[in-house]
Amino acid sequence: MSLHPVTVSESKDTTFIEHLAVLGVGLIGGSLAASLKKRDCVKHVSGYGRSQANLTLASRLGLIDKVSNSVEEAVRGADVVLIASPIGAIGELLDEIRQHAPKKAIVTDVGSAKAGVIAIAESALGDRFPLFVPGHPVAGSERSGASAADPELFVDHWAVLTPLNETDPDALRIVRRMWEAAGAKVKMMTPEAHDRLLAMISHLPHATAYGLTMQLARQDGRDDLFDLAAGGFLDITRIASSDPVMWRDIFIDNRDEVLSLIAEHKNVLSELEALIETRDLAGLEGWCAEAKRIRDRLAKHVSDQEL
């Protein structure tokens, strides 16, 4: 947890959203709703999702004010609609939003890949597309569902927004304010830069963690493996415990970048293989030292940011 106090700055005493509709009240949707409610930024939160049990829990936990039985019911009268479902469900949700949300409703999402979502939103929302603000809070955990929601989840984490030329400046301002109110730092970039970057820092590492875990299961001597994997291996593969449906969708939605980086990763491993194969001691030491230098610099960058 962060040592810093929550930054609520300009939004401290102001309710700036009358009615927030959250579609998908899981870790991210539930945490943002809880965060905005806790900071008095929103008057009313309606929630809709596929699992009635999860919605009931979200309501009992106070993440949302009202359980809605349909998208139509959830978005009726909403000022801001937050789509926090797995990416695969977004097209259908956007269709319903276009039909049932107020004309002036701002729509935003939290998907881990942006180019695909933007293409879907452009076609689904039509002339409402300028009020769609593509977003992605780079925070999370391997846990999922309303039970994992935490109003402090976004504090001191980055939220990336990838607005387009046609994005309405006021819509962008409100969505930015929403993430800042939740304690996040906001960064703008193009959808393409976002997708490449996230593939590198998150999607590829998930692929390698899944891969390491699958590979472990195929080895002989399971008991000894499980005993000894207690240390580092368990840490390294933590993200392989993430939600499979969410990751299926992310891998597909950011398909080109993910495939490009997995191929690149195999090539990097081939460099290492060649150094080991040829017993190139100097080359191997240099390669490991270069990786250490980069990792140490990254760690320093992070600790400098936290000062």
Add this chain to the structure above:
Amino acid sequence: MSLHPVTVSESKDTTFIEHLAVLGVGLIGGSLAASLKKRDCVKHVSGYGRSQANLTLASRLGLIDKVSNSVEEAVRGADVVLIASPIGAIGELLDEIRQHAPKKAIVTDVGSAKAGVIAIAESALGDRFPLFVPGHPVAGSERSGASAADPELFVDHWAVLTPLNETDPDALRIVRRMWEAAGAKVKMMTPEAHDRLLAMISHLPHATAYGLTMQLARQDGRDDLFDLAAGGFLDITRIASSDPVMWRDIFIDNRDEVLSLIAEHKNVLSELEALIETRDLAGLEGWCAEAKRIRDRLAKHVSDQEL
């Protein structure tokens, strides 16, 4: 840190080693020396290593009783000689041990790969080989050097011993007692099983962490990458901050298993690529779900062990 009290059991009040010589007073050698001294298991610890500054620090921290200026000086009169240097230095050290240590001295090591070390020891130690007990404490950290030593490092971690048919039972008993006194749980296995297992749970993950880090450095948009890598990426690549010389030696020493598992890992990643490439939603979800099931079972195994 562990919640368990240190288990010193039978060795509580007993000094069972008169003189321990530690060759390489880094994280592992320094921690074991400190642990045995703290628990009154050893009367005198001499230490030798390449870096005078590190040895001086080890002495000032009380990890060792005496800084020796040569291997000869360190092992003279020793009952147990612990080799805790990078694997690459072991051959030379064993030569000196054969020449200068008492005939009855037990020799043990902490190398992360066993088959290679055993072959070197067999040829270097000659008729003293039965007193060599190959060992490997599966504990560590990305930190290195005497400054990182911790007498509690091994508590509740596994120490693997890979004795051979010709290994002297009394030597094995003393080395086992030494690790148990330091709080470790001891497991016996063949050198081959150890090397395959460690390649899977440690050496391959190091390769992927190094690979991810090298790959990060080659992407465009360094500032944004470093900002956003603050979360999961930093955790996943933690082990890429490990000592490059140590890892150069491990990769070379466990060359066959490491190469075999890197090749296997690339094949596993190719399975994932094919599922993404063909947009096989069901297959992809099943693959991620299977990995999650294994990782969750591993996490449960670990938490059951800790009860």
